Amino acid sequence: MTAARDGRRERGSRTREAILARAVAVASEQGLEGLSIGALADDLGMSKSGLFAHFGAKEDLQLATIDTARQMFVDAVIRPVRGTTGLTRLNALADAFVVYLRDRIFPGGCFFAAAATEYDSRPGPVRDAVVANLVAWRGALADAVRQAIEAGELDSGTDPAQLAFAIGSLLSGANADYQLTGDPVVFDIARRSIDQQLALATV
Amino acid sequence: MTAARDGRRERGSRTREAILARAVAVASEQGLEGLSIGALADDLGMSKSGLFAHFGAKEDLQLATIDTARQMFVDAVIRPVRGTTGLTRLNALADAFVVYLRDRIFPGGCFFAAAATEYDSRPGPVRDAVVANLVAWRGALADAVRQAIEAGELDSGTDPAQLAFAIGSLLSGANADYQLTGDPVVFDIARRSIDQQLALATV
Numbered sequence: 021m022t023a024a025r026d027g028r029r030e031r032g033s034r035t036r037e038a039i040l041a042r043a044v045a046v047a048s049e050q051g052l053e054g055l056s057i058g059a060l061a062d063d064l065g066m067s068k069s070g071l072f073a074h075f076g077a078k079e080d081l082q083l084a085t086i087d088t089a090r091q092m093f094v095d096a097v098i099r100p101v102r103g104t105t106g107l108t109r110l111n112a113l114a115d116a117f118v119v120y121l122r123d124r125i126f127p128g129g130c131f132f133a134a135a136a137t138e139y140d141s142r143p144g145p146v147r148d149a150v151v152a153n154l155v156a157w158r159g160a161l162a163d164a165v166r167q168a169i170e171a172g173e174l175d176s177g178t179d180p181a182q183l184a185f186a187i188g189s190l191l192s193g194a195n196a197d198y199q200l201t202g203d204p205v206v207f208d209i210a211r212r213s214i215d216q217q218l219a220l221a222t223v
Numbered sequence: 224m225t226a227a228r229d230g231r232r233e234r235g236s237r238t239r240e241a242i243l244a245r246a247v248a249v250a251s252e253q254g255l256e257g258l259s260i261g262a263l264a265d266d267l268g269m270s271k272s273g274l275f276a277h278f279g280a281k282e283d284l285q286l287a288t289i290d291t292a293r294q295m296f297v298d299a300v301i302r303p304v305r306g307t308t309g310l311t312r313l314n315a316l317a318d319a320f321v322v323y324l325r326d327r328i329f330p331g332g333c334f335f336a337a338a339a340t341e342y343d344s345r346p347g348p349v350r351d352a353v354v355a356n357l358v359a360w361r362g363a364l365a366d367a368v369r370q371a372i373e374a375g376e377l378d379s380g381t382d383p384a385q386l387a388f389a390i391g392s393l394l395s396g397a398n399a400d401y402q403l404t405g406d407p408v409v410f411d412i413a414r415r416s417i418d419q420q421l422a423l424a425t426v
Contacts, residue, residue: 185416190389199344200354
């Protein structure tokens with residue numbers, strides 16, 4: 021491969037990243053359905069045909085946007101808790117999620133909560149990709165609950181699916197409230213509610 | 224007033240109701256932003272100008288749609304608990320909300336959860352109307368908690384805002400899960416999580 025071809029490929033990859041960074045921000049505020057190749061091209065000072073060269077159809081752009089959002093979510097919430105297990109991991113996941121909301125990693129709040137509401141009545145590959153991400157997040161919470169039970173940190177009668185549902189719902193509730201009120205007090209309220217749920221399940 | 228004028232007025236009111244019933248269903252699945260006077264007119268076999276006679280601008284239609292959804296929510300969730308107070312009322316509100324989700328009063332799930340996510344980044348009268356309804360629902364839960372504390376049914380140290388947040392978030396979580404999975408088991412999971420929150424606050 022020639023150096024010139026390498027250079028073109030690298031520039032192309034940087035352009036693709038710039039498009040997706042902008043697409044994630046737009047979609048988090050205006051929805052994935054609101055992503056328009058024309059409007060994005062205007063925004064980035066690119067030609068519409070230039071953008072089409074990277075993403076043939078709107079659905080390709082939407083799926084690539086979801087994948088970029090997934091990577092950003094993993095960097096913000098999953099990566100910081102690496103190496104932890106059980107109850108420590110469960111608490112660290114909840115704390116990292118609150119930081120992810122407070123720091124507005126996505127300007128419109130949790131990307132996946134917004135995408136789920138937008139696509140829950142629209143079957144297809146976009147909905148499937150959103151659901152897969154939400155299932156993975158719920159699974160990460162439930163796995164930590166299972167580890168905590170095995171380690172004897174949580175009561176053996178604890179239902180991992182139920183506790184993961186409760187913690188996930190309280191965190192989503194914090195996202196919804198924060199998006200509507202902008203008042204970070206909801207993070208303390210959610211954290212106390214999560215602590216209560218954990219106290220109930222603690223041996 | 225003549226009988227003929229009465230008849231015209233009544234027909235006009237019935238037409239308005241038919242338009243709004245359809246608008247609520249469309250908005251719950253496709254979003255309030257997806258409400259189009261043209262598409263609604265097609266749907267109902269009306270002329271676009273006929274629909275414009277009832278709702279001048281798209282925002283008027285959106286606000287009237289939210290008000291219709293509010294009435295439907297009140298009929299489904301608030302009216303059934305009339306006459307109850309305190310802990311009985313709190314449990315009845317949670318049960319009525321689950322029935323409201325299970326019976327799909329709105330085809331796209333909870334109308335206000337969807338509208339909140341859609342409008343949280345779009346300031347204006349539509350967002351204000353959605354927020355007012357969510358504040359009223361949260362307030363109904365918190366009022367019942369306060370009554371239960373005063374009646375000695377819940378511990379005096381209970382924070383009404385926090386318990387209302389927790390119950391509201393668990394019910395919203397059930398809505399989100401049900402919309403994505405269609406599996407009613409989440410209603411039992413949510414109910415058990417709510418019972419746990421209440422058990423913690425019970426004297």
